[in-house]
Amino acid sequence: MAKVAIVGCGAMGSVYAALMVDAGHEVHAVTLWPDHAAAMDKNGLRCEGKSGDRTVPIHGTTTTDGIGICDLVIVATKAFDVEAAAKSCALLIGQHTVVQTIQNGLGSPEIAATVIDPDRIAIGVVGGFGASMRGPGHVHHNGMEMIRFGAFAGLPTQALQASAKIWESAGFKVALFTDVKQMVWEKLIMNVTFSGSCCTTGLTIGEVMADPDAWRVARGCAEEAIAVAMASGITLDVGDPIEHIRKLGGKIPDARPSMLLDWNAKRRCEIDAINGSIPRLGKPLGVPTPVNDTVVGIVKARERAMLLQG
CATH class of the missing domain: 3.40.50.720 (NAD(P)-binding Rossmann-like Domain)
Incomplete structure (x- = not known):
């Protein structure tokens, strides 16, 4: 014991x-x-x-x-x-x-x-x-x-x-x-895909994957994270990263990421540590991250309004 x-x-x-x-x-x-x-x-x-x-x-x-x-x-x-x-x-x-x-x-x-x-x-x-x-x-x-x-x-x-x-x-x-960087980034690309996209849409992981517009945003977040990982020399030993993300997401289609749960409970969320980390690391590497930039901006604006309301 x-x-x-x-x-x-x-x-x-x-x-x-x-x-x-x-x-x-x-x-x-x-x-x-x-x-x-x-x-x-x-x-x-x-x-x-x-x-x-x-x-x-x-x-x-x-x-x-x-x-x-x-x-x-x-x-x-x-x-x-x-x-x-x-x-x-x-x-x-x-x-x-x-x-x-x-x-x-x-x-x-x-x-x-x-x-x-x-x-x-x-x-x-x-x-x-x-x-x-x-x-x-x-x-x-x-x-x-x-x-x-x-x-x-x-x-x-x-x-x-x-x-x-x-x-x-x-x-x-x-x-x-x-290789702890590999370990962390193989999880991070999953978080980046669904945290911001589920929080901004209110959809579950399965619903995001099933909706063409929501998935386009989620996939864009993922592709930028993968590009930053490659530019940083990070190993991603998961085969095709997008297929890996879809496979894991398919196992928990009814799940709501913690960022969405925090939003629903009117609590502060972790957007800076998750989606926000991609533009922060991508900029000095010259990797464009417009989708994550946009998602971060939307989440932070909504969060500020929510917290001001009480």
């Missing part, structure tokens, strides 16, 4: 937490949502979907106070909350603790490494879940497609493998990568 803290126990974090508790691990669920923490404490955490339907007893909390040293710390917050989350992890990290950052987009491990010893950090990417909150203490997910980890800096291979075994014991299929 391992001691695990999940810092940022929203939809995705709650899926991780429920399955790890079910596997016999001691899991502490840290969330900024007081009603979610209270519901988990009182009634347990219900997780339904691809992995089945279970309700597990778990300690939900809004702070890391009193948890103590953990074997594994999973930072599963939104990208813009990573710095604060990393600072809150100080008392959770011991000599042998592995800290896994799992965010969409680019830049989060680098932010965490300004606070946490880089040699304790593993970069993680997940995909094909389509997780959403059904209510406090209740999460649903559409799939369990991709779990990948790699060392950010000098994390020993043995420690990385030990952390992977915790996930595997909970039913996740894990792949370890030495």
